[in-house]
Amino acid sequence: MKTVLLAVTCTLVLVSIECTPCSRVQSVDITDGVKYENSSIVFEGTEYTSGAWYELDENGTALVLGCPCIGRKCLHRCCSRGSAFVQGQCAETDASAINPFNPPLYNGKVLSSVQAYQHFFYLYQRPCVDSYLVDSAAAGEELYIQQNGTLFEVSPGGPIWHDPGSYCVEMYFNENASEARLVAGVCFEDVVTDDSPVLYTAYAVGLILSVPFLLATFLIYAFIPELRNLHGMCLMAYCGGLIVAYPFLAYLKLHVGRVGVAMTGCLVVAFIVYYAFQTSFFWLNVMCFDIWRTFR
Template sequence: MFSCRLIDPEDMISRFVVCRYRLEPRVESNDEFTVLPNGSLFVPFIFMYPLQPHEYCLDVFRYHDTKEEVVLPLVCFTEPLQQAHLYLHYILYPLGLLISVPFLIVTMLVYCRIPELRDLHGKSLTCHVMCLTIAYIFLAAVQLGGETFHQKICVVIAFVIQFSFVACFFWLNVLCFDTTWNVLANVRLQKCSNDSSENDYICYKRLKDGRVNMPKATERSVFIFYSLYAWFVPLLFMVFSVSMDLMPTIPSSYLKPNFGEKKCWFSSEDAELHYFYGPVALLICVNILLFILTAYKVFSFEWKAPKHRPRQLFRMCLSLFGVMGINWVMEIVSWSVGGPDYIWYITDVINTFQGVIIFCIFVLEPRVREYVWKKWGRQLSNIMCFKDNMSYSTPENAIKQNNA
């Protein structure tokens, strides 16, 4: 049954509402519904996502035959623009996040399993990708079914997402710092002549063949310091957020995250600024300064080889920062400025597919492709040959082909 009403132009929430449809489970089994504790309406056979309180209303109806009064929901119809936004929010964004996850996992496996890639840069990249993987999995779960989660589960997931994203940006900061350090050491030691006594520069050593490298023992110690910084600081940040949010002794006048009150995230923009966007913006500014310094050193120095390792490293990290840094700058701008959602669709979609982009930058890079083929090329060839053999009509023909 349909019910239409006039629209108040002053009402910003209901400006999209045109008509309402009454759900009647007794008449139509697909109209089965559940009002969730957070006030949203779950209609599993009609809508793929729970309806927010402003998308439906409850009213009392009387059946004429039984004179029984029942409370039934009236579901609001929306205009196509809002429907497109809901489609992007509940379908396309989670789909992009879930598509990115396998690419992130493959990137981790490549940099974990190939010894040549397990240097300081490779280990840091693996930690960065691992944080992003965890954040994407939980963020996709929230966008697909967060409204149906119990509040306690919602709070836990929100803290995991906060920690994962903050740690992700701390590891990106580590990658930027490590790239700058590597370039500065190469520039300093490459300028020295072979007979110079200056062969060390802050943990880096110049080898006899002219290459600049960090000894393995020193590399392990540096990675421990990196890990203490990039894991421990976000952990302290999360513990502080948990304490502010859950400890009853902290006055309500203090700014709290209030996870789980409205959604599986912060309850207000002020909380988002102090507990998430503020630290992320600070790290992005530091990374920009590091890249400006690195770019100056890279392009002002005459490298002996056109494919010098520090220069390649800078290009890859610059690409990574361009993907994460610039898009998150746009994310922060969209959060602070506001405006129509469709303006930020492109950057939001790019953010969801970061896993694919990271895979293309760090795994499809020629040097890494060569290592991958060297380690797993024969196995991949055997798998392809096995598939070809399976295409033969009889097992005898397949055996003969293998023997040949």
């Protein structure tokens, strides 16, 4: 019976945990790649080593997704491979402006000699659903793609810096498709909600501050013989579970939304938090039963 319960519990834990080395929007489908004995996968000339790819079941389809942005800078394209904006819509084109796609790179406003198509890995998907268009040909608008992947936008409202994962770039062709200019689709800023990083940090601080008091309670009951009765021992076990769970849960709170975390570390921390809380809740139930039996 214990073996069955342990197996069911492990299954539930593994199903509920999703540890990926990169976000979905920074992943590429490498299902058709060649896998080697060292667990690396080669797809379209790029090698994805162990830890730089993961498996995902998406709408009933088993996919193998690679993380090209680990150890390399990525740049989002607004249109698919071989396409560009033609009269406001993504359309295939054989124009030399996108074959290869090689927009100028800058350090601030100083032109760099680095070639974009050699420096960046292009991700052919937009990083967000809702975005606004920034046109370098519009009055007062300037776009400068930086070598580090950020975007420097000069607008009538003042200069704005955009993080690498908050925009996509593409070439825009006019009606006769003879001239091209650089445009960017910039994501709208996220509205601060209860899931903001500040709130997660506050959760983590609160959890860490609780640990010394739980530890003090544990030590008092451990070193005073008069308190080491049945109720005291249950309370010590309950506090012990929380003492283990809270620091690891605080660690998870501080790393919400981060990518590049090792799969092994993610699983180990998840198991520790899960079983520490299971232990504390079990002893809490025992304490409740003991109190009920005492006062009935």
